[in-house]
Amino acid sequence: MVTNRRSGALPPAVGDQTSHLSGPAAVLWDMDGTLVDTEPYWIATEYEMAERYGGRWTDADALNLVGNDLRTSGAYIREHMGIDRDVDDIVEELLDGVVRRVREAVPWRPGAVELLARLRADGVPCALVTMSYDRFVAPILDQLPPETFRVVVTGDRVDRGKPHPEPYLTAAAALGLHPEDCLAIEDSNTGAKSAEAAGCLVLVVENHVPVLPGDRRVFAASLEAVDLAEVWSLR
Known part of the structure; x- marks a missing residue:
């Protein structure tokens, strides 16, 4: 189950959404601590x-x-x-x-590879938004199906890294989308701040450090069996 740390309330039913989108137009993934536990x-x-x-x-x-x-x-x-x-x-x-x-050895986070597969099957585009550099990202991407990420934004491709919004703004623009229509997945305060400032809703799955509540932050204990439509209904 996902929770909304703004109020501590249980999430509303998926059918209560007010937007024309029943789910995010794209999912923008952090890497370290989110996709892989490096x-x-x-x-x-x-x-x-x-x-x-x-x-x-x-x-x-x-x-x-x-x-x-x-x-x-x-x-x-x-x-x-x-x-x-x-x-x-x-x-x-x-x-x-x-x-x-x-x-x-690539230390995948629980549920991450499975969620990527579900998104690919549903036709939801994904972007990787990481402050790591290309040469570190490459061996991880080599372990995934081709085109798993339509866009890859790395720390050596932006002028201002997280917590600045540039990395997430860059990813959304490359996908031809507004950040407000995208869901970011993060595990740190620094990354959540970056995605939030860009305008994304942020799904936070804490790992090594606690993450503060925020107006555009939804929390889940794990990516295993997470319902992104339910997450999206909390925006």
């Missing part, structure tokens, strides 16, 4: 870097990076890990470590 890969790589360069790192530091643009994360690591490395070099080392792990 956050442990990032965290393990961060600790490896701290050990390699004699830096300091904590779980709290790692969780502060969830959902962030990679260069923002690189700057945070430079400052809080206390290592004398260029931000771009930090980002590349992070990607090296995480890509290596992803090539060994």
Whole structure:
């Protein structure tokens, strides 16, 4: 069941919708923590870097990076890990470590692949909206059917990353849709803020960090058997 954190009320019946759309015109997916549970890969790589360069790192530091643009994360690591490395070099080392792990095993989130298959069967277009870079996204997309995502927006393709709305505005525009007609799926405050600011309804499935309530945020415990028509009725 999905819940609306604005009021804590139970969701209305699907038939009570007021829009001509019975469901979203498109679904815009976050990747890290939403489609795949790669956050442990990032965290393990961060600790490896701290050990390699004699830096300091904590779980709290790692969780502060969830959902962030990679260069923002690189700057945070430079400052809080206390290592004398260029931000771009930090980002590349992070990607090296995480890509290596992803090539060994893709840790899909529960229900994600099945929901993608249902959307594909129903003809609902999907976009991937991630702050990770192309070279990290590629081995994950290789494990999915071709054209699973009609549009892919990565952190190295936008000027301003999440929490700025540009990534979600870019994805909706590439699909030829208004953001208000799209559902975003996110697991972090940073990502939810980005999608919300773009005008999307946001389905939040919390993972490693708690997410705050919001006027355009609907919460579900899992993507397994989630009813997107029910989610859409809460907008």
